[in-house]
Amino acid sequence: MTIDFNTAADLWVESGCFQTPSALQGWLTGFLSAGGRLTDDAWMVEAQEYLELENDLPDNLKDLLRDFYEEVLTGLSGEAMDFAILLPADEDADIDEQVECLAQWSKGFLDGFGASGRVQGKVPEDVMEVLQDLDAFSNAQLDDPADPDNEMLYLELAEHARIAALTVFYAMNKQGPASKTLH
Template identity: 35%
Template sequence: MPDLPDIAAVDAASRQLGLAMDASELHGVLCGWLAGGGATDGTWLARALADDALPAPAPGSVLDQLREAAIVQLEDRGFSFDLLLPIADRSLDERAEALFSWCRGFLGAFGLAAGAAPPLSEEGSEALQDLARLAKASAESSEDEEDEDALAELEEFVRVAALLLHGDCVLGPRHRRSLN
């Protein structure tokens, strides 16, 4: 199972391309694109960000490794999917803000890939609405244990929601095609 690349390396690659987003939001964009049924090839960056001027990530580059890891993790039946977020030694506010920006990236690219009427289950529709609420949220300054636990629960919810949406839009239709 491929690991996600280092968050600092993804941040550096994003800055090098002049993208106005951090690594967490960029990973959200990639995962939203893939969960919505977007192309899994090297064109993902330009297509998911709706910017044809963006080059395809070079094979083996950090952004290509990010793509490969995300594809494998989303497809894994063992639920190994991880969010690319700052590690636990960062402030709670910084980690919460990264989660909310991950959700913003996910929603935008999911909409581009899945279109106006994606084939969502009732649970998928609810998960998408909840992700939209999280995308509008902002971190409030706090460092207590209760908030730490709440953030961990939100991260797990976002992880499961992304897998659910991927299942509705990619795995479900693929399974139905294989039965026909």
């Protein structure tokens, strides 16, 4: 299953979420990449807190969040390296919105990485470089929205962020394959 950005965004609006689907997926990716794992209940609590929802999570949002967890962990840990960042498609959003979602994903990744509590001591140099790149991406914005090079630059940054997530995951999760199911 591949989660569609628009489907997630519609459910976010219905549920009154204050963070974007990209930001939450970034948080989860950072958390898992740092070596953190969550039970189903713990994931629901973390997601509800990150999305700044005061009421109980609706069942359809819980189902999507379970799919998020499974899809992100499978994408990161699978041999196919088919992890995909949840961003709006070209035909559904202008370049400003796409860049903003990438910035939110990058900030979310850093938040989740830190929230994992798994990183103690010195972070490997390659991981530190990647985290610095993502920190820069979290502040991304367009100087000139009409610049014809924006689309290519955005695609390059999004691919760099995707590879960065895989790099961090493999560096921080060397102890063997992760459990892919929630308990």
